[in-house]
Amino acid sequence: MTESPNAGGTSEELYALADAMAAVIGGSVSIEDLDNRVLAYSSIPEQRIDELRRRGILDRRVPDEPDQPEQQRQYRQVLAATGVVRLPILAPDELPRAAVAIRAGERPLGTIWAIEGATPMDATGESALLDGARLAATHLLRHWGAAELDRQSREDALRGLLVGDGTTSEARVRLGxxxxxxxxxxxxxxxxxxxxxxxxxxxxxxxxxxxxxxxxxxxxxxxxxxxxxxxxxxxxxxxxxxxxxxxxxxxxxxxxxxxxxxxxxxxxxxxxxxxxxxxxxxxxxxxxxxxxxxxxxxxxxVLLTHVADELARHPNLRHPGIEAMLEHDRTRRTNYAASVTAWLDAAGNIGEAARRLTVHPNTLKYRLRRVHDLFGVDLFGHPDDRLSCWLQLRL
CATH class of the missing domain: 3.30.70.270 (Reverse transcriptase/Diguanylate cyclase domain)
Incomplete structure (x- = not known):
């Protein structure tokens, strides 16, 4: 398996990229991995910067503010977005920020965060962030190198096994x-x-x-x-x-x-x-x-879901009497299906089923007898008939 994309270290290319974006935007820019580690940051003269960014640069990690859960929500918002996200400030001494996700295809690799300049970021600034994200993705993928290729090879081998595609001997080797x-x-x-x-x-x-x-x-x-x-x-x-x-x-x-x-x-x-x-x-x-x-x-x-699938694929397997019972209850506001289900759930115990239904035991007995007369469902014959009825009512 591979490490984070910064495993190979951070080159001057990312620092140069951060400086280039900051020169357009006017505020400090940081490039981070998915663990919120600062991989590179801008250092051009007179860039706008606040205390949170200074702490991140010194610690090489964005400070975790436990009293600000909104901070993590902002990260999730940026990673879910396809473009530049403008973010509200979370503290009085914090400057406004815009951010963009770094991606390789659909795979997120990190984020870029820019403090806005003295004037709000315009289309040129947003374009600089988007271009920077594409260049940062290329850089980070290059640093993944052989480790990422090995991870991808193992992922492809496992996917092939799961869908029944490819040879098991080759997959055995690739998975080690x-x-x-x-x-x-x-x-x-x-x-x-x-x-x-x-x-x-x-x-x-x-x-x-x-x-x-x-x-x-x-x-x-x-x-x-x-x-x-x-x-x-x-x-x-x-x-x-x-x-x-x-x-x-x-x-x-x-x-x-x-x-x-x-x-x-x-x-x-x-x-x-x-x-x-x-x-x-x-x-x-x-x-x-x-x-x-x-x-x-x-x-x-799990078994019930498979039975439900089979009945959905082959509706002719359903007992027509049970379908008639359900339709009767629906149109005439009767309770035959609920009564049968409660009786079967109680393993044939009339007293227990009646308590669950809050009816008199004699009322339940009458309903069970009527099920055969009205719908042709035999509840007192073979156990398999009761099982079939119970399954269909449960589903």
Whole structure:
């Protein structure tokens, strides 16, 4: 795995770039990596500068102001934007700033922050920032060098395994798998429809780069996959829990992780992906769900989602009587479906089901008898009939 893009040190090129932008804008310019470390800063005569910038230059890191959570929100705003962002001041002695993200394609590499000159920044100043961001991206990618190429090669190898593309022998070499490997796939995704895709991918890759040199990461759609190659399940679980805690803190948003079973067969990678995707489908839809889950933790919910998928693909498999029961309840305001569901949930215990429904037991018994008469659903025959009915009502 690779380090932060400034791993190779900061050259005079970035300092010259910062000076060039500051000469146009009139205020001090700093170039930072994703850890808020100052990679370079301008030093032209008479540039506007404030105490916060001076502290950042001296410490080579932007001061973290714990009493100003808005500071981190500003960083997230800049990284999410496609152009220059004008930012309000956060303290009385702070000067106005404009900032832009440094990107390679969709991958964020860092940020550029400019203190505005004596007059508000105009289109020329914004153009200087945008041009500077493009040049800074080229510089930072060059300093990534061989380490970034290796990371990209490992990411491509893992993605190929997950989608069933490419040879396993080549992937084994590119991933540096031990013999025999002990493969566990982790998958990370945001809760609900949170738009964290690019940030989650970057934050996850950076976290695992610091935790494990052997782990490989790859992003497909909204999910970030991490392959652990030599960790027993308990260790993988512990690493996953730490990763979720770190990612939630970094992104200030809830993240879920799914952990696959462990195998030594590299050809099972597509199956492991299907397994963790099914887990995430359940846990990311539940705001109160488990932060880290294996299949055994949420098996029933995963199974129900697969049954629901089959019924959606093949609606003719649905019992017509159950569909009629639901339509009857909807149009005539009856409670047959709720009564049957409560009775089945209570494993046939009339008293318990009646208490849940707050009706008399005799009322419930009457409703259950009427279900067969009205809809042709046999609740008292074969257990499989009750199971089929319960599944369809639950879904």
């Amino acid at each position: 798998l031990p013999d025999p490997p002990r493969l566990t796939l982790l998958a990370f995704a945001p809760v609900g429809s949170s738009p964290l895709d690019a940030r989650l991918s970057t934050a996850t890759a950076r976290h695992w780069a610091a935790v494990s040199a052997e782990a490989a990461t790859a992003t497909i759609n909204r999910t970030v996959y991490v392959l652990l190659t030599d960790d027993p399940p308990a260790t993988a679980r512990r690493l996953a829990e730490r990763a979720v805690a770190a990612l939630c803190s970094t992104l200030d948003a809830p993240v879920r992780c799914a952990q696959s079973r462990t195998t030594n067969d590299i050809t099972e990678m597509p199956a492991l992906r299907t397994e963790v995707d099914g887990i995430l489908r359940v846990t990311t839809a539940d705001p109160g769900g488990l932060a880290v889950a294996a299949l055994g933790d949420v098996h029933a919910s």
